[in-house]
Amino acid sequence: MxxxxxxxxxxxxxxxxxxxxxxxxxLDQEEFAGIHLYxxxxxxxxxxxxxxxxxxIAASLDELDMFSxxxxxxxxxxxxSSHMLPYDGEGRIILPAELIEFARIEDxxxxxGRGRTFxxxxxxxxxxxxxxxxxRTLNRGATLKLKPMAEFPQGAxxxxxxxxxxx
Amino acid sequence: MxxxxxxxxxxxxxxxxxxxxxxxxxLDQEEFAGIHLYxxxxxxxxxxxxxxxxxxIAASLDELDMFSxxxxxxxxxxxxSSHMLPYDGEGRIILPAELIEFARIEDxxxxxGRGRTFxxxxxxxxxxxxxxxxxRTLNRGATLKLKPMAEFPQGAxxxxxxxxxxx
DNA sequence: TCAAATCCCATTGACCCCCATCATTTCCCA
DNA sequence: TGGGAAATGATGGGGGTCAATGGGATTTGA
Numbered sequence: 001m002x003x004x005x006x007x008x009x010x011x012x013x014x015x016x017x018x019x020x021x022x023x024x025x026x027l028d029q030e031e032f033a034g035i036h037l038y039x040x041x042x043x044x045x046x047x048x049x050x051x052x053x054x055x056x057i058a059a060s061l062d063e064l065d066m067f068s069x070x071x072x073x074x075x076x077x078x079x080x081s082s083h084m085l086p087y088d089g090e091g092r093i094i095l096p097a098e099l100i101e102f103a104r105i106e107d108x109x110x111x112x113g114r115g116r117t118f119x120x121x122x123x124x125x126x127x128x129x130x131x132x133x134x135x136r137t138l139n140r141g142a143t144l145k146l147k148p149m150a151e152f153p154q155g156a157x158x159x160x161x162x163x164x165x166x167x
Numbered sequence: 168m169x170x171x172x173x174x175x176x177x178x179x180x181x182x183x184x185x186x187x188x189x190x191x192x193x194l195d196q197e198e199f200a201g202i203h204l205y206x207x208x209x210x211x212x213x214x215x216x217x218x219x220x221x222x223x224i225a226a227s228l229d230e231l232d233m234f235s236x237x238x239x240x241x242x243x244x245x246x247x248s249s250h251m252l253p254y255d256g257e258g259r260i261i262l263p264a265e266l267i268e269f270a271r272i273e274d275x276x277x278x279x280g281r282g283r284t285f286x287x288x289x290x291x292x293x294x295x296x297x298x299x300x301x302x303r304t305l306n307r308g309a310t311l312k313l314k315p316m317a318e319f320p321q322g323a324x325x326x327x328x329x330x331x332x333x334x
Numbered sequence: 335t336c337a338a339a340t341c342c343c344a345t346t347g348a349c350c351c352c353c354a355t356c357a358t359t360t361c362c363c364a
Numbered sequence: 365t366g367g368g369a370a371a372t373g374a375t376g377g378g379g380g381t382c383a384a385t386g387g388g389a390t391t392t393g394a
Contacts, residue, residue: 002222002225003246004203004247004249004250005248005249009385012385012386012387014338014339021383021384022251089341090342092384092385112247113246114242129243130243130244130247130248133240133244134206134208137208137240137241138208144224144227144245146224147223147227147230151226152223176375179375180377183375185373187373188372188374253350256350256353257351257352257374258373258374259374
Protein backbone atom coordinates (compact mmCIF):
# COMPACT_ATOMS: atom_id res chain seq x y z
CA MET A 1 0.00 0.00 0.00
CA UNK A 2 1.62 3.20 -1.18
CA UNK A 3 0.07 6.59 -1.85
CA UNK A 4 2.05 8.82 -4.19
CA UNK A 5 1.44 11.83 -6.38
CA UNK A 6 -0.99 14.72 -6.37
CA UNK A 7 -4.38 14.14 -7.95
CA UNK A 8 -6.83 17.00 -8.36
CA UNK A 9 -10.50 16.07 -8.62
CA UNK A 10 -13.69 18.01 -8.74
CA UNK A 11 -16.10 18.43 -5.86
CA UNK A 12 -19.58 18.28 -7.35
CA UNK A 13 -22.61 20.15 -6.12
CA UNK A 14 -23.74 17.15 -4.10
CA UNK A 15 -20.52 17.23 -2.11
CA UNK A 16 -19.05 14.18 -3.82
CA UNK A 17 -15.49 13.71 -5.00
CA UNK A 18 -13.85 10.76 -6.79
CA UNK A 19 -11.07 9.04 -4.88
CA UNK A 20 -8.16 8.63 -7.36
CA UNK A 21 -8.08 5.23 -9.00
CA UNK A 22 -4.50 4.71 -7.87
CA UNK A 23 -5.46 5.29 -4.25
CA UNK A 24 -8.40 2.93 -4.49
CA UNK A 25 -6.10 0.33 -6.03
CA UNK A 26 -3.72 0.71 -3.10
CA LEU A 27 -6.63 -0.06 -0.79
CA ASP A 28 -8.27 -2.91 -2.66
CA GLN A 29 -7.35 -5.47 -0.04
CA GLU A 30 -8.92 -3.53 2.80
CA GLU A 31 -11.99 -5.01 4.40
CA PHE A 32 -13.68 -1.60 4.43
CA ALA A 33 -14.34 -0.14 0.97
CA GLY A 34 -13.70 3.50 1.72
CA ILE A 35 -11.37 5.84 3.55
CA HIS A 36 -10.99 7.64 6.87
CA LEU A 37 -10.55 11.41 7.06
CA TYR A 38 -9.80 13.67 10.00
CA UNK A 39 -8.68 17.24 10.49
CA UNK A 40 -4.95 17.83 10.45
CA UNK A 41 -3.73 19.50 13.62
CA UNK A 42 -0.90 21.24 11.80
CA UNK A 43 -2.30 22.32 8.48
CA UNK A 44 -5.45 23.51 6.86
CA UNK A 45 -5.82 20.06 5.39
CA UNK A 46 -7.47 16.70 5.98
CA UNK A 47 -5.54 13.58 6.87
CA UNK A 48 -6.61 10.45 5.04
CA UNK A 49 -5.82 6.82 5.63
CA UNK A 50 -7.06 3.27 5.36
CA UNK A 51 -9.16 1.48 7.89
CA UNK A 52 -6.27 -0.71 8.96
CA UNK A 53 -4.05 2.32 9.42
CA UNK A 54 -6.69 3.76 11.72
CA UNK A 55 -6.44 0.62 13.79
CA UNK A 56 -2.70 1.07 13.88
CA ILE A 57 -3.18 4.57 15.29
CA ALA A 58 -5.58 3.28 17.91
CA ALA A 59 -3.11 0.59 18.91
CA SER A 60 -0.34 3.18 19.20
CA LEU A 61 -2.52 5.35 21.39
CA ASP A 62 -3.16 2.34 23.59
CA GLU A 63 0.48 2.27 24.46
CA LEU A 64 0.51 5.81 25.76
CA ASP A 65 -0.35 6.24 29.41
CA MET A 66 -4.04 5.55 29.63
CA PHE A 67 -4.82 8.71 31.53
CA SER A 68 -2.23 11.08 30.11
CA UNK A 69 -3.46 14.39 28.80
CA UNK A 70 -1.60 13.75 25.59
CA UNK A 71 -3.38 10.49 24.91
CA UNK A 72 -6.68 12.17 25.71
CA UNK A 73 -6.02 14.97 23.29
CA UNK A 74 -4.84 12.73 20.51
CA UNK A 75 -7.79 10.42 20.95
CA UNK A 76 -10.16 13.37 20.73
CA UNK A 77 -8.43 14.95 17.76
CA UNK A 78 -7.89 11.88 15.67
CA UNK A 79 -10.28 9.13 16.64
CA UNK A 80 -13.04 11.39 17.89
CA SER A 81 -13.14 13.61 14.86
CA SER A 82 -12.49 11.06 12.16
CA HIS A 83 -15.05 10.33 9.49
CA MET A 84 -15.40 6.87 7.98
CA LEU A 85 -16.44 7.44 4.38
CA PRO A 86 -17.56 4.58 2.11
CA TYR A 87 -17.29 4.74 -1.68
CA ASP A 88 -20.37 4.95 -3.84
CA GLY A 89 -20.64 2.71 -6.88
CA GLU A 90 -18.29 4.97 -8.85
CA GLY A 91 -15.56 5.18 -6.22
CA ARG A 92 -16.59 8.57 -4.84
CA ILE A 93 -17.02 9.69 -1.25
CA ILE A 94 -19.21 12.41 0.19
CA LEU A 95 -17.11 15.07 1.89
CA PRO A 96 -18.87 16.12 5.12
CA ALA A 97 -19.60 19.86 5.28
CA GLU A 98 -17.59 20.13 8.48
CA LEU A 99 -14.45 18.93 6.70
CA ILE A 100 -15.03 21.04 3.59
CA GLU A 101 -15.26 24.08 5.80
CA PHE A 102 -12.21 23.19 7.87
CA ALA A 103 -9.96 22.68 4.85
CA ARG A 104 -11.48 25.69 3.07
CA ILE A 105 -12.17 23.50 0.05
CA GLU A 106 -14.10 25.06 -2.78
CA ASP A 107 -14.70 23.31 -6.08
CA UNK A 108 -11.52 21.26 -6.31
CA UNK A 109 -9.81 18.75 -4.04
CA UNK A 110 -6.14 17.77 -4.19
CA UNK A 111 -5.35 14.25 -3.00
CA UNK A 112 -1.67 14.29 -1.99
CA GLY A 113 0.11 10.98 -1.41
CA ARG A 114 2.37 10.68 1.64
CA GLY A 115 3.32 7.02 1.55
CA ARG A 116 1.20 5.20 4.12
CA THR A 117 -1.26 8.08 4.31
CA PHE A 118 -2.43 10.99 2.22
CA UNK A 119 -3.86 14.48 2.62
CA UNK A 120 -6.72 16.41 1.08
CA UNK A 121 -6.24 20.09 0.28
CA UNK A 122 -7.70 23.04 -1.47
CA UNK A 123 -5.21 23.01 -4.39
CA UNK A 124 -4.81 26.79 -4.25
CA UNK A 125 -3.65 26.54 -0.64
CA UNK A 126 -1.46 23.51 -1.12
CA UNK A 127 0.53 24.68 -4.12
CA UNK A 128 2.44 27.56 -2.45
CA UNK A 129 3.04 25.44 0.65
CA UNK A 130 4.52 22.66 -1.47
CA UNK A 131 6.81 25.15 -3.16
CA UNK A 132 7.93 26.38 0.27
CA UNK A 133 8.55 22.78 1.33
CA UNK A 134 10.76 22.25 -1.68
CA UNK A 135 12.75 25.40 -0.92
CA ARG A 136 13.27 24.41 2.71
CA THR A 137 14.35 20.93 1.69
CA LEU A 138 16.90 22.39 -0.70
CA ASN A 139 18.25 24.95 1.78
CA ARG A 140 18.42 22.41 4.54
CA GLY A 141 20.39 20.12 2.29
CA ALA A 142 18.09 17.47 3.62
CA THR A 143 18.92 13.90 2.87
CA LEU A 144 16.96 10.87 3.75
CA LYS A 145 18.69 7.97 5.41
CA LEU A 146 17.32 5.01 3.50
CA LYS A 147 16.57 1.72 5.14
CA PRO A 148 18.78 -1.19 4.05
CA MET A 149 17.91 -2.37 0.58
CA ALA A 150 17.81 -5.99 1.65
CA GLU A 151 14.37 -5.37 3.14
CA PHE A 152 12.92 -4.41 -0.23
CA PRO A 153 13.37 -7.29 -2.67
CA GLN A 154 12.09 -6.53 -6.13
CA GLY A 155 8.69 -7.96 -6.82
CA ALA A 156 8.05 -8.87 -3.22
CA UNK A 157 4.62 -8.17 -1.85
CA UNK A 158 4.75 -6.27 1.44
CA UNK A 159 1.73 -8.16 2.78
CA UNK A 160 1.17 -11.53 1.09
CA UNK A 161 -2.51 -12.36 0.86
CA UNK A 162 -3.86 -15.11 3.06
CA UNK A 163 -3.58 -18.17 0.94
CA UNK A 164 -4.87 -18.09 -2.61
CA UNK A 165 -3.03 -16.91 -5.71
CA UNK A 166 -0.71 -19.81 -6.30
CA UNK A 167 0.79 -18.58 -9.54
CA MET B 168 19.19 -3.58 -10.65
CA UNK B 169 21.67 -1.11 -12.09
CA UNK B 170 21.12 1.86 -14.36
CA UNK B 171 24.10 2.88 -16.48
CA UNK B 172 24.81 4.99 -19.52
CA UNK B 173 23.09 7.86 -21.27
CA UNK B 174 20.29 7.07 -23.69
CA UNK B 175 18.63 9.76 -25.79
CA UNK B 176 15.10 9.09 -27.02
CA UNK B 177 12.48 11.08 -28.82
CA UNK B 178 9.45 12.66 -27.22
CA UNK B 179 6.58 12.18 -29.67
CA UNK B 180 3.72 14.56 -30.21
CA UNK B 181 1.50 12.60 -27.82
CA UNK B 182 3.98 13.20 -25.01
CA UNK B 183 5.32 9.64 -25.05
CA UNK B 184 8.93 8.52 -24.77
CA UNK B 185 10.44 5.03 -24.85
CA UNK B 186 12.17 3.90 -21.69
CA UNK B 187 15.55 2.46 -22.75
CA UNK B 188 15.49 -1.31 -23.10
CA UNK B 189 18.39 -1.62 -20.68
CA UNK B 190 16.50 0.27 -18.00
CA UNK B 191 13.37 -1.78 -18.50
CA UNK B 192 15.43 -4.95 -18.27
CA UNK B 193 16.82 -3.76 -14.95
CA LEU B 194 13.24 -3.42 -13.71
CA ASP B 195 11.66 -6.55 -15.12
CA GLN B 196 11.14 -8.12 -11.72
CA GLU B 197 9.23 -5.20 -10.28
CA GLU B 198 5.60 -5.76 -9.37
CA PHE B 199 4.69 -2.48 -11.03
CA ALA B 200 5.53 -2.29 -14.76
CA GLY B 201 6.62 1.31 -15.02
CA ILE B 202 8.69 3.96 -13.31
CA HIS B 203 8.34 6.80 -10.82
CA LEU B 204 9.47 10.33 -11.66
CA TYR B 205 9.73 13.43 -9.51
CA UNK B 206 11.33 16.84 -9.78
CA UNK B 207 14.94 17.05 -8.69
CA UNK B 208 15.64 19.38 -5.74
CA UNK B 209 18.88 20.62 -7.14
CA UNK B 210 18.81 20.38 -10.89
CA UNK B 211 16.59 21.14 -13.80
CA UNK B 212 16.07 17.41 -14.16
CA UNK B 213 13.71 14.61 -13.20
CA UNK B 214 14.63 11.89 -10.73
CA UNK B 215 13.60 8.39 -11.76
CA UNK B 216 13.36 5.21 -9.75
CA UNK B 217 11.61 1.87 -9.39
CA UNK B 218 8.45 1.19 -7.45
CA UNK B 219 10.34 -0.77 -4.81
CA UNK B 220 12.72 2.15 -4.39
CA UNK B 221 9.70 4.36 -3.77
CA UNK B 222 8.47 1.89 -1.17
CA UNK B 223 11.86 2.14 0.43
CA ILE B 224 11.61 5.93 0.61
CA ALA B 225 8.13 5.72 2.12
CA ALA B 226 9.21 3.17 4.71
CA SER B 227 12.18 5.33 5.65
CA LEU B 228 9.96 8.37 6.08
CA ASP B 229 7.54 6.31 8.10
CA GLU B 230 10.23 5.78 10.69
CA LEU B 231 10.82 9.46 11.23
CA ASP B 232 8.63 11.00 13.88
CA MET B 233 5.09 11.05 12.55
CA PHE B 234 4.81 14.78 13.09
CA SER B 235 8.33 16.03 12.36
CA UNK B 236 8.63 19.05 10.12
CA UNK B 237 11.44 17.57 8.13
CA UNK B 238 9.51 14.41 7.35
CA UNK B 239 6.59 16.58 6.30
CA UNK B 240 8.70 18.53 3.85
CA UNK B 241 10.25 15.45 2.35
CA UNK B 242 6.87 13.76 1.99
CA UNK B 243 5.48 16.78 0.14
CA UNK B 244 8.56 17.16 -2.02
CA UNK B 245 9.14 13.56 -2.99
CA UNK B 246 6.03 11.46 -2.39
CA UNK B 247 3.55 14.25 -3.06
CA SER B 248 5.13 15.38 -6.28
CA SER B 249 6.01 12.00 -7.76
CA HIS B 250 4.33 10.55 -10.80
CA MET B 251 3.71 6.82 -11.15
CA LEU B 252 4.00 6.12 -14.88
CA PRO B 253 3.12 2.71 -16.35
CA TYR B 254 4.56 1.47 -19.63
CA ASP B 255 2.37 1.06 -22.66
CA GLY B 256 2.71 -2.13 -24.71
CA GLU B 257 5.87 -0.80 -26.36
CA GLY B 258 7.66 0.15 -23.16
CA ARG B 259 6.91 3.86 -23.39
CA ILE B 260 5.65 6.24 -20.71
CA ILE B 261 3.64 9.42 -21.04
CA LEU B 262 5.60 12.37 -19.65
CA PRO B 263 3.19 14.63 -17.76
CA ALA B 264 3.14 18.21 -19.03
CA GLU B 265 4.13 19.46 -15.58
CA LEU B 266 7.38 17.48 -15.70
CA ILE B 267 8.17 18.39 -19.32
CA GLU B 268 7.87 22.02 -18.34
CA PHE B 269 9.93 21.69 -15.18
CA ALA B 270 12.84 19.96 -16.92
CA ARG B 271 12.51 22.26 -19.95
CA ILE B 272 12.34 19.21 -22.19
CA GLU B 273 11.65 19.79 -25.86
CA ASP B 274 11.74 17.02 -28.44
CA UNK B 275 14.40 14.80 -26.91
CA UNK B 276 14.91 13.15 -23.53
CA UNK B 277 18.21 11.92 -22.10
CA UNK B 278 17.96 8.98 -19.68
CA UNK B 279 21.08 9.09 -17.51
CA GLY B 280 21.91 6.10 -15.31
CA ARG B 281 22.99 6.76 -11.73
CA GLY B 282 23.22 3.23 -10.34
CA ARG B 283 20.12 2.59 -8.24
CA THR B 284 18.32 5.53 -9.79
CA PHE B 285 18.45 7.59 -12.96
CA UNK B 286 17.69 11.07 -14.23
CA UNK B 287 15.86 12.54 -17.19
CA UNK B 288 17.23 15.65 -18.89
CA UNK B 289 16.89 17.89 -21.85
CA UNK B 290 20.08 16.66 -23.61
CA UNK B 291 21.10 20.22 -24.49
CA UNK B 292 21.09 21.15 -20.81
CA UNK B 293 22.74 17.97 -19.59
CA UNK B 294 25.71 17.90 -21.95
CA UNK B 295 27.54 21.04 -20.70
CA UNK B 296 26.80 20.06 -17.08
CA UNK B 297 28.26 16.61 -17.64
CA UNK B 298 31.40 18.16 -19.13
CA UNK B 299 31.74 20.49 -16.15
CA UNK B 300 31.23 17.58 -13.77
CA UNK B 301 33.94 15.59 -15.50
CA UNK B 302 36.34 18.51 -15.28
CA ARG B 303 35.70 19.00 -11.56
CA THR B 304 36.26 15.31 -10.90
CA LEU B 305 39.57 15.35 -12.76
CA ASN B 306 40.80 18.50 -11.05
CA ARG B 307 39.83 17.19 -7.67
CA GLY B 308 41.65 13.93 -8.28
CA ALA B 309 38.63 12.23 -6.78
CA THR B 310 38.87 8.60 -5.85
CA LEU B 311 36.20 6.16 -4.79
CA LYS B 312 36.77 3.67 -2.01
CA LEU B 313 35.36 0.40 -3.29
CA LYS B 314 33.57 -2.10 -1.12
CA PRO B 315 35.27 -5.51 -0.72
CA MET B 316 34.95 -7.59 -3.85
CA ALA B 317 33.81 -10.61 -1.87
CA GLU B 318 30.35 -9.07 -1.50
CA PHE B 319 29.83 -9.05 -5.25
CA PRO B 320 30.38 -12.56 -6.65
CA GLN B 321 30.54 -12.74 -10.41
CA GLY B 322 27.46 -14.08 -12.07
CA ALA B 323 25.33 -13.85 -8.98
CA UNK B 324 21.80 -12.64 -9.50
CA UNK B 325 20.60 -10.24 -6.84
CA UNK B 326 17.20 -11.92 -6.75
CA UNK B 327 16.98 -15.20 -8.66
CA UNK B 328 13.68 -15.49 -10.54
CA UNK B 329 11.19 -18.14 -9.51
CA UNK B 330 12.01 -20.92 -11.89
CA UNK B 331 11.88 -20.32 -15.63
CA UNK B 332 14.64 -19.09 -17.91
CA UNK B 333 17.20 -21.85 -17.50
CA UNK B 334 19.46 -20.67 -20.29
C1' DT C 335 -43.11 13.71 5.24
C1' DC C 336 -39.02 15.65 4.09
C1' DA C 337 -34.11 15.58 3.63
C1' DA C 338 -30.23 13.20 2.81
C1' DA C 339 -27.85 9.34 1.20
C1' DT C 340 -27.38 5.63 -2.17
C1' DC C 341 -28.09 3.62 -6.54
C1' DC C 342 -28.23 3.87 -11.36
C1' DC C 343 -27.29 5.42 -15.97
C1' DA C 344 -25.47 8.82 -19.56
C1' DT C 345 -21.70 11.53 -21.27
C1' DT C 346 -17.06 12.75 -22.27
C1' DG C 347 -12.39 12.87 -22.82
C1' DA C 348 -7.92 11.05 -21.55
C1' DC C 349 -5.39 7.09 -21.62
C1' DC C 350 -4.08 2.48 -23.17
C1' DC C 351 -4.01 -1.22 -26.54
C1' DC C 352 -3.02 -2.47 -30.99
C1' DC C 353 -0.73 -2.48 -35.38
C1' DA C 354 2.25 -0.57 -39.03
C1' DT C 355 6.53 1.39 -40.21
C1' DC C 356 11.31 2.61 -39.63
C1' DA C 357 16.05 2.27 -37.91
C1' DT C 358 19.60 -0.37 -35.91
C1' DT C 359 21.91 -4.15 -34.51
C1' DT C 360 22.92 -8.92 -34.80
C1' DC C 361 23.65 -12.96 -37.10
C1' DC C 362 24.85 -15.90 -40.82
C1' DC C 363 27.23 -17.30 -44.64
C1' DA C 364 29.74 -16.69 -48.63
C1' DT D 365 35.71 -9.64 -43.78
C1' DG D 366 31.96 -7.84 -46.31
C1' DG D 367 27.21 -8.07 -47.55
C1' DG D 368 22.64 -9.29 -46.92
C1' DA D 369 18.91 -11.23 -44.13
C1' DA D 370 16.54 -11.52 -39.87
C1' DA D 371 15.51 -9.94 -35.32
C1' DT D 372 14.84 -6.38 -32.15
C1' DG D 373 14.03 -1.85 -30.45
C1' DA D 374 12.17 2.80 -31.40
C1' DT D 375 8.59 5.69 -33.40
C1' DG D 376 3.93 7.15 -35.30
C1' DG D 377 -0.87 7.05 -35.22
C1' DG D 378 -6.00 5.22 -34.94
C1' DG D 379 -9.56 3.78 -32.18
C1' DG D 380 -11.69 1.39 -28.23
C1' DT D 381 -12.08 1.45 -23.24
C1' DC D 382 -12.49 3.08 -18.76
C1' DA D 383 -12.10 6.62 -15.08
C1' DA D 384 -14.11 10.89 -13.88
C1' DT D 385 -18.15 13.51 -13.79
C1' DG D 386 -23.16 15.02 -13.86
C1' DG D 387 -27.75 14.31 -12.81
C1' DG D 388 -32.06 11.75 -12.16
C1' DA D 389 -34.50 8.06 -9.51
C1' DT D 390 -35.10 5.34 -5.48
C1' DT D 391 -34.40 4.21 -0.81
C1' DT D 392 -33.37 5.17 3.98
C1' DG D 393 -33.77 7.34 8.24
C1' DA D 394 -35.07 10.97 11.30
